[in-house]
Amino acid sequence: MAELEVKQLSKSFDGKAKVLKDISFTIKDGEFVSILGSSGCGKTTTLRIIAGLLDQTSGQVIIDGQDISKVPVHKRNFGMVFQSYALFPHLTVFQNVAFGLKMRKLATNEINERVKEILNLTGLGELAQRYPAELSGGQQQRVSLARALVTKPRLLLMDEPLSNLDAKLRVKMREEIRRLQKQLKLTVVFVTHDQQECFAISDRVLIMNAGKIEQFDTPENIFHHPKSKFVANFIGYENFINIGEKVDERTFKTNDLILKTNEELRQAEVTTIRPENVQIVDEPDRENTLRGEIISSEYLGQSFSYLVRTVIGNIYVEEARHAPRSENDQIVLELPVKHLHVLYR
Amino acid sequence: MLTSKNKVLTCIAIIFLILLMLPLVLVVVTSFNTANSISLPIQGFTLNWYKNILSQPDFIDGFIASLEVAIIASLLALVVGVLAVYGLTRSNIHHTSAFQSFFLSPTLIPEIVIGFALYQSVIVGLHLPVFIGLIIGHFLLCLPYVIRLVTAGMLMLDRHIEEAAWISGCSAKKTFFLVVLPNIKASIIAAFMMCFINSFNNIPISLFMNGPELTLLPQAIMNYLQNNYDPTVSAISVVLMVFTGVLMILVEKFIGVNELTGGK
Structure with a gap:
């Protein structure tokens, strides 16, 4: 060889x-x-x-x-x-x-x-x-x-x-x-x-x-x-969040929302997160959280997939659960810092 | 269990079969008739007409000449046709369909025109022997059959198979002989049969190219009919039918009719 x-x-x-x-x-x-x-x-x-x-x-x-x-x-x-x-x-x-x-x-x-x-x-x-x-x-x-x-x-x-x-x-x-x-x-x-x-x-x-x-x-x-x-996109990341304004090396502001990531922003313009890494949480005031409303839901077998409307655009969320949440529900999403990836191109 | 619809279909099929076979049966029957002309009903049984074939040198010579022309023209058409098809189906040349049409074009021209044109150019113009003219004419007759049948065979052969051979260490030339030819064998044999039978039976082209030294069998039979209307013609027809039949059986025996029609 x-x-x-x-x-x-x-x-x-x-x-x-x-x-x-x-x-x-x-x-x-x-x-x-x-x-x-x-x-x-x-x-x-x-x-x-x-x-x-x-x-x-x-x-x-x-x-x-x-x-x-x-x-x-x-x-x-x-x-x-x-x-x-x-x-x-x-x-x-x-x-x-x-x-x-x-x-x-x-x-x-x-x-x-x-x-x-x-x-x-x-x-x-x-x-x-x-x-x-x-x-x-x-x-x-x-x-x-x-x-x-x-x-x-x-x-x-x-x-x-x-x-x-x-x-x-x-x-x-x-x-x-x-x-x-x-x-x-x-x-x-x-x-x-x-x-x-x-x-x-x-x-x-x-x-x-x-x-x-x-x-x-x-x-x-x-x-x-x-x-x-x-x-x-090719490997299943569906949420793309624009980096509006850089606050520091790892923090940015988009539509008045402050988001943090573990990766350096450098010249990048977009960050991404997989639907299954977005969490639905109770407390709205933690880091990297935002409010949203469920627009539609889909049954995937192991989990449910929701399309959630937020101030930064629609976000796909996947949640393992026995019963679906209903449409128009107001929920809080967390975009965990370690799962928010910076795309350099 | 036959439904009424099936019965009707079967009847129609039988009628058509009879219509197809009847002339052949009549030819066979009249060839054994003792009467001096091709007629029915039969008056008695004899093998004299078969014996008479052997006493007609035109038939014997014509048979040998027809055999020679058919074999040479068919083989020539196979060599040219198979190479042309390989080029047309495997190379990246432009205007492939134009070339395809060019190779099939002899079918568009009436055979009698091909015969006349060859007579004018090859025999009268170039003073070449009649035999050469016949070979060229029958080659043109055969080529489209080879192109059609072998193209069908080539299209069924996955081109990755050749690439697999190259990668295994086989040169392109060797691959043609070791991999391509064995896999289109059935269509090549089918093409040869079509060529041979069509050449052997051809009259329009051969009509222009015969002479005292060379007359093909179909022409000899026609000539004979003009002077004698006796069952010798029936007898030689039967001989030809048997000859073709034996050929088909031999092919079937060696390669199988299934393969000829493309099935496995």
Whole structure:
């Protein structure tokens, strides 16, 4: 396995609009990195350029210090798992997995040994002689994974590999992928649009938007300290409070309301808080509290979600409770200091 | 349990089947008739007309010539057609649909016009042998079938499958032979069958290109009919039907008719 460096990568399909705008990042040896973004953000383009399936307009792809920008796909020694699995329909499971080893002209004995080993590791031992059309989606995905891993690739690329599976299987497969990644010490680039999935599986997450990197950090940091409004919005922050007037480094005034946060305001203009972190409290005179009126409520199963009208605009609140509060109720909200995050972009 | 609606449908189906099969049955029946002309009712049973085929050198030579032309033209159309389809479906070139129409265009031109044009240019103009003219003409006849059928096959093949092969260490050229061709095998064989049968049966194009040294079988049969209206023609028709039938059975035996129609 290896370290991947992407340097000032740009891509334009028609010579005008840039799909990727000068992106750079480094993935460490043995690290599991997800690229997260909505469709059209450039995440798949990035992955395909790393794989060599697409040529970049400018920039470099570097593996262990070696620039491979000009190396053709079949000489890069990567493994890739596709959303559609892309198994060879005319070959059995065994032959599918053996394909890459045959291309490397290994001895038959060694091919047999390595294929068997990886089939057992992925729980496919029994299915070796089946054809892809005779397998379930989950089984096909395993074959696809086995085929990508058997050549001991320097880098494992995965393009939305779990999107075609049902919810339960998806969770099971992602645990399995993570287990294999740790066991084999793989460097993985995993593309997905599913926030939960990539937070669960990754060492670090790279969030992309409109061809640029929004934030590249650990899931915990992204979750608790989103850097931009886009990231906050993408991962479920729904309340955005404008910083009207700065009182000191960590206090600001908006619509006559004084709010405090633990983070430095610097040049930022917006703060944010997750609906489940907003508290409904009794005493109105504590720090960071404000009055509001419930406009609407929604049942979420574990909790109730309310839309509350306040002097600083509507605020979403989530509260775990057995019975809902009724509309038009006057309540007091607390925006806890530690949960009010400053967005620098 | 047949409902009345089903009964009506079944009757209609049977009537159409009879209408379709009757001429064939009549041809088979008359080929064994002892009468000197193609007529009914039969007067007696004989195999003489089958023997007579062998004594007609035009039929024997025509059969061999037709076979040669059909095989060469079909293979040529396959090579050109499969490569063209691969390019059209997999490359990022612009105006793909224009190219597609270009390759399908021979279907728009009446075959008799193709025949005449080739006669004018290839035979009269360039003084090339009739055989070359026939190959070119039948190649044009076959090409659209290959384009249509193989395009359908290619569209069913996920392009990520090729990418998976490249990433596994297989060069693009090798991938074409190891991954693409095996997976469009069924449509290639289907295309070959269509080409072969159409070339083998063709008259309008071949009409312009025959001579004392080379006459294709359908033309030979027509020529024979002009002078003799005897059941030899029925007999050779039966032979051709059996020949095509055996071909279909062999294909079915080796690759399965299911695969031919795209099912698995």
